[in-house]
Amino acid sequence: MRKALFLGVVLLVLGTGCPRPRFGYDFTSADMAGRGFWGGLDAAAGYVEGDAEGTSEPREVVEPDVFRLNGNILYVLNQYRGLTLVDLDANTVLGQVPTYGYPRDLYVRDGLAYVLVGYAPDYNVASGVFTSSMAARVYVVNVAEPAQAKIVGRFDLEGDFVDSRLVGDVLYAVCADFEWYWIDGEVQKAQTTESWVSSINVADPTNVYLADDISFLGYGNVIQATPDAIFVAAPMWNDWWSTTTVITYVDISNPIGMMAARDSVTIKGAVADRFKMDAHNGVLRVVSSGRQDDARGVFVTTVDLSDPDNLDRMGEFFLEDAIGETLFATRFDGDRAYIVTYFMVDPLFVVDLSDPANPAVTGMVEVPGWSTHIEPRGNRLIALGVDDQGGRRVKVSLFDVADPAAPAELDTVSFGSDWSWSSAYSDVKAFTVLDDVLIVPFSGWTEDFGGFQRLQFVSYDDVSLAKRGYIDVDGEVLRSFEYGGTYYGVTTEQLATIDAADLDAPVVTDRLVLAESVVDFLELSPEVGVKVIASRDDGKVRLDAVGLPLKNISQVAVDIGTYHAGYVYGDSLVLVGTTLWERVGGAGYDYTSYYSVAAVDYADPAAPIVSDTLRINVEPFYGYYWPVFDVAGGSGGIAETAVSDDRSKDYAYCWSCPYITYVESTFLMGDLLVLRCRADAYDTTFGDEAAYQGLALVDLARGQWTTTVGLGYTNVVSLDAAGGKLYVGTKTGVGWQIYNPVCAYFVRELDVAHLSMGPAANIPGTFVQYDPGNNVLTLLDQQWTDSPWNTSSYEVSLVTASWDGADSATEIDRVSLNASAYPVLGRGPKV
Numbered sequence: 001m002r003k004a005l006f007l008g009v010v011l012l013v014l015g016t017g018c019p020r021p022r023f024g025y026d027f028t029s030a031d032m033a034g035r036g037f038w039g040g041l042d043a044a045a046g047y048v049e050g051d052a053e054g055t056s057e058p059r060e061v062v063e064p065d066v067f068r069l070n071g072n073i074l075y076v077l078n079q080y081r082g083l084t085l086v087d088l089d090a091n092t093v094l095g096q097v098p099t100y101g102y103p104r105d106l107y108v109r110d111g112l113a114y115v116l117v118g119y120a121p122d123y124n125v126a127s128g129v130f131t132s133s134m135a136a137r138v139y140v141v142n143v144a145e146p147a148q149a150k151i152v153g154r155f156d157l158e159g160d161f162v163d164s165r166l167v168g169d170v171l172y173a174v175c176a177d178f179e180w181y182w183i184d185g186e187v188q189k190a191q192t193t194e195s196w197v198s199s200i201n202v203a204d205p206t207n208v209y210l211a212d213d214i215s216f217l218g219y220g221n222v223i224q225a226t227p228d229a230i231f232v233a234a235p236m237w238n239d240w241w242s243t244t245t246v247i248t249y250v251d252i253s254n255p256i257g258m259m260a261a262r263d264s265v266t267i268k269g270a271v272a273d274r275f276k277m278d279a280h281n282g283v284l285r286v287v288s289s290g291r292q293d294d295a296r297g298v299f300v301t302t303v304d305l306s307d308p309d310n311l312d313r314m315g316e317f318f319l320e321d322a323i324g325e326t327l328f329a330t331r332f333d334g335d336r337a338y339i340v341t342y343f344m345v346d347p348l349f350v351v352d353l354s355d356p357a358n359p360a361v362t363g364m365v366e367v368p369g370w371s372t373h374i375e376p377r378g379n380r381l382i383a384l385g386v387d388d389q390g391g392r393r394v395k396v397s398l399f400d401v402a403d404p405a406a407p408a409e410l411d412t413v414s415f416g417s418d419w420s421w422s423s424a425y426s427d428v429k430a431f432t433v434l435d436d437v438l439i440v441p442f443s444g445w446t447e448d449f450g451g452f453q454r455l456q457f458v459s460y461d462d463v464s465l466a467k468r469g470y471i472d473v474d475g476e477v478l479r480s481f482e483y484g485g486t487y488y489g490v491t492t493e494q495l496a497t498i499d500a501a502d503l504d505a506p507v508v509t510d511r512l513v514l515a516e517s518v519v520d521f522l523e524l525s526p527e528v529g530v531k532v533i534a535s536r537d538d539g540k541v542r543l544d545a546v547g548l549p550l551k552n553i554s555q556v557a558v559d560i561g562t563y564h565a566g567y568v569y570g571d572s573l574v575l576v577g578t579t580l581w582e583r584v585g586g587a588g589y590d591y592t593s594y595y596s597v598a599a600v601d602y603a604d605p606a607a608p609i610v611s612d613t614l615r616i617n618v619e620p621f622y623g624y625y626w627p628v629f630d631v632a633g634g635s636g637g638i639a640e641t642a643v644s645d646d647r648s649k650d651y652a653y654c655w656s657c658p659y660i661t662y663v664e665s666t667f668l669m670g671d672l673l674v675l676r677c678r679a680d681a682y683d684t685t686f687g688d689e690a691a692y693q694g695l696a697l698v699d700l701a702r703g704q705w706t707t708t709v710g711l712g713y714t715n716v717v718s719l720d721a722a723g724g725k726l727y728v729g730t731k732t733g734v735g736w737q738i739y740n741p742v743c744a745y746f747v748r749e750l751d752v753a754h755l756s757m758g759p760a761a762n763i764p765g766t767f768v769q770y771d772p773g774n775n776v777l778t779l780l781d782q783q784w785t786d787s788p789w790n791t792s793s794y795e796v797s798l799v800t801a802s803w804d805g806a807d808s809a810t811e812i813d814r815v816s817l818n819a820s821a822y823p824v825l826g827r828g829p830k831v
Contacts, residue, residue: 025762027765031742064104072088085146093514099120105163107164111144113141114200118161120135136156136160136161137155138155157175170252195220200257218248222271225252235271245266245267249262267286273330276288287327315359317358331373338351338401364407372428381401384428387414392418394422396458415442422440437459453472455477455480457470468503478490493513540558553606567668576666577595578620580593596616619679621665669725679696682708685711686711687710695752725751725772726749727748727767745765747767765780768798768826779801781796781798782797798817
């Protein structure tokens with residue numbers, strides 16, 4: 001089932017309305033930040049979708065991947081740029097084919113690439129309503145001529161994309177959907193889950209078609225495939241303590257793609273990933289985690305596949321030695337299963353499956369940490385995992401399993417800082433196992449170097465591991481591989497060419513850009529624009545001036561920390577950056593945060609001139625915070641939300657409340673650049689409360705930081721600009737109720753040019769936009785409905801009000817919106 005998003009366009013038409021006095025205020029609103037908050041503090045105690053004959057020839061099962069190598073052409077499914085084609089011999093990007101949706105799987109054959117994505121959008125505008133639907137999708141891309149690659153077809157599929165396999169001449173895609181419904185407004189839920197398997201026949205590249213499409217109940221989230229069947233595992237959450245999994249046998253033996261759902265079998269526990277299901281010699285083996293006799297543990301279940309229409313469990317084994325432990329890596333190898341669990345140490349279990357009706361543990365070895373993936377190599381196992389001794393580091397282990405009764409760890413190596421991790425923990429194909437070399441991606445953070453992404457080389461033989469050198473890369477590592485005697489690392493952003501002739505000192509000899517982090521695009525004129533690119537190599541912001549349509553003109557780097565905002569100012573660009581938690585003096589435990597402002601003169605776009613960077617020594621306003629309630633005062637025992645705490649007061653954090661999201665914190669107003677900030681003291685303060693936040697003003701005409709202004713109001717909920725002035729929104733909690741809190745919103749006009757603040761006016765909602773020429777405020781208002789015990793029962797309205805900057809406002813009109821309407825954006829005559 002496709003997910004739909006509706007965006008309404010509301011015409012603002014003036015009408016009549018009337019205010020509703022309450023709690024002594026002209027207007028009050030539902031306090032959404034405070035809903036459902038209670039308890040714990042004494043001071044707050046008062047608020048409570050042809051037939052054909054089958055074939056005896058086994059069909060090849062191709063696993064999904066985001067990376068394919070065909071001769072010298074590398075195909076990469078890039079999260080930011082879609083399908084990218086690279087000529088490795090020429091070290092050149094031949095082409096990029098944009099695909100919409102989250103990229104998941106890639107297959108290449110007969111001059112066509114099949115790109116599978118999730119959450120692919122479709123858009124439609126009708127009768128003033130914008131509709132966006134999301135679906136799983138398969139793009140068909142003609143790559144016969146890589147430099148002219150283009151999309152030649154697509155298939156939209158039902159549900160959310162789960163997994164896929166290419167079996168013979170048929171591409172199978174598995175999707176699922178899980179939905180909850182509120183029934184009649186009552187606090188009860190109805191669950192509907194459904195899985196779909198779609199088959200696409202790709203035998204003839206000139207006639208690719210959807211062969212079949214079947215569905216069955218259950219949210220299948222893990223699959224495994226053989227040449228004749230796909231097993232779809234769907235968890236059934238029976239209650240808080242008990243989980244079972246229904247595994248459905250989907251018959252895919254028909255070589256042209258016709259399918260049939262055969263029988264299903266229910267097993268205990270949940271199946272976490274595809275490595276925990278395996279079909280071997282007519283038996284399905286499954287490792288799951290669940291509960292038995294109120295104890296968490298691991299189950300090994302075998303299922304007879306001789307009659308797909310009557311699936312019977314042959315055996316079920318509960319690992320008594322893994323009671324209370326968490327299941328991690330699992331791997332099947334012939335008649336054995338290797339299982340890793342973890343609590344305080346990592347037991348590796350060897351399970352004999354030669355008698356499917358009677359699985360049995362033959363041996364076990366305990367080692368520190370735990371393994372997340374296992375690669376069998378004959379009578380050796382190579383395991384990727386976590387070293388938990390003194391932190392969390394990435395480790396690789398070598399096990400001897402020649403004697404299943406006495407498995408042993410032969411060697412282990414760890415790397416990374418005290419706290420490091422690997423992208424291969426969640427995507428095992430990022431872990432490369434070659435004949436005598438392992439390539440392991442790992443990430444971490446150090447105070448001296450900051451965050452990093454690396455590829456570690458490890459050499460190995462039958463008895464030992466040796467940690468060799470590493471290289472740094474940009475972006476999270478997706479894959480690494482060897483081609484023509486050279487190693488390569490593929491990340492989200494680049495293709496790194498690595499000379500590892502000396503494994504102890506590998507060197508990156510080239511970095512081919514696959515995608516860049518374009519954080520902004522600023523149009524200087526109808527002919528010239530500037531791409532703002534966050535560079536990982538040197539931490540600077542790179543500005544690429546381009547002619548419109550895109551054509552390179554110039555490039556320059558600016559050191560402003562993390563890019564925050566940019567503005568066109570005459571022939572120049574003004575850039576704002578932030579530096580957060582920089583260690584003072586490079587040592588010790590004192591840190592500082594600040595804004596940086598730089599101007600780049602583009603009077604000659606081919607030769608931009610960068611000004612000196614101006615450092616503004618105030619703490620940047622992050623724009624993210626948890627609602628905080630003053631429980632010592634205010635009406636009903638609760639006053640306002642604060643964006644930082646005042647140690648002199650009693651505060652309670654509402655951890656169950658919505659996390660406040662990003663808000664605008666910089667404004668260009670004529671020659672003044674306004675930066676929302678926090679400071680220990682301010683040159684000027686408006687309001688009678690302590691100023692938890694304020695503004696820093698930069699005069700761009702003079703290139704100077706001129707003054708700071710404190711906002712002395714405990715609860716500042718918005719800061720917006722219109723007509724050359726700022727509008728400060730605040731709120732006061734009133735008439736507190738445990739489930740349905742109420743507040744009063746206010747707005748004040750701040751003239752930053754003359755440093756004057758107008759009076760507070762009570763308004764019916766939160767600021768959306770203001771038209772000072774017509775004195776019309778547009779607001780968003782929420783009101784609780786008549787169901788006092790249902791915290792989801794509220795109505796949302798778009799409101800217009802008349803206000804001239806004085807101490808009172810008059811409601812003009814209001815129109816009801818869908819309660820899920822968010823965000824609401826003001827765009828002049830339309831919203």
